[in-house]
Amino acid sequence: MKKESGNTSEAIQDETMLIRRILDGQTGLFRLLARRYAGQVLQMVARLIPSPEEAEDTTQDALLEAFQSLARFDARQATFQTWLMRIAYHTALKHYRRHHKEVCMVEVEQRWLDNITDTETDVLLDDTAADRVALMEKAIGMLKSDDQMLLTLYYFDNRSIREIACIMEHDEAYFRSRLQWIRKRLAITIKTLERNEGR
């Protein structure tokens, strides 16, 4: 554990030195940073942009943006990786909004959200039955792009709320309540889809 944390701090120091040298004019060294993080940036981008070509171009845009605003990076606020993910998320979101229309097929009213209990939501989202999971996939696709990203960062990447708040640039309390709201909304959508399919 100690060795791991030592390695992390060494990596951070190495990164900080690397960034300093790039800022001093050795721009070729940015290739090292790009090689290290390009895969993660692509994964983040691909969640919003399914086309491989578009995703690669957007990844390049994100890395170029990171290079141009490298002087703004503050190691005290976040790690370089989190900072880079933030840039990747915003670049991908900008690209997505420019080229795709937000699809929201199920209108959810506030009174439905008020009527569904927490227990009912927990049971629905904890169910691993294949047809339920398929409906859940569909329901996730009906969410807004930033809500989809929030779910992915929290449940799939296992990132903390603090990190998510840093990447998506909002306060932690907002994301806590937003997650609860998305869960309820998903539960209602699943129920509605089940009813529509006559289950």
Next chain:
Amino acid sequence: MKEDEISRDQGLRLALQRRNEAAGRMMLSEDFADRLMQRIDAQKTKPRHRRTWLYAAIGAVAACMLLLVHHINNNEEAKMECSLAVQKAALRDVTMNAGKENKLPVVMAETSVAVEPKQERAERQTRPRGKASAAKRKSRSDEHITKLLDDADKAFWQATVQCAMDIEETFLQDEEQEETEYETEIVI
């Protein structure tokens, strides 16, 4: 919160895993880094320094402050000039009126009034005693002088009267002598 919820929402996690399978499989082309570096070189952009913007912003704020201060100063000077002009006009009116009353124009010079230090004031406060005695002394000497003058006046008048009487007496004596001399001549 994270630890508690890690076991929850298993169905949701599964659905998200499936959705992200395609994204996870995506790979970058081999020349990705080269193309990125080419783009960086083509743009010939050095990383933008935040400090440049910071200095520019500070400069702009300082310029605004200077302008504001200059503007405020100008306003105050204008106000001062205005009030001075009003005061001078009032002063001119007063002097002109005074001139009319005396039938002569009076020119009043502007004099600066200096505030004396407190010590001098204290000295001044002690002065009235000396001044009173001096005044007393002065009045006494004045009385003395008037007395002397009166005495001199009296003496002068007495002397004048005496002189007149002496002249009259000698005249009478001369007349008597002439009469006697005339009588003796007649007798002779």
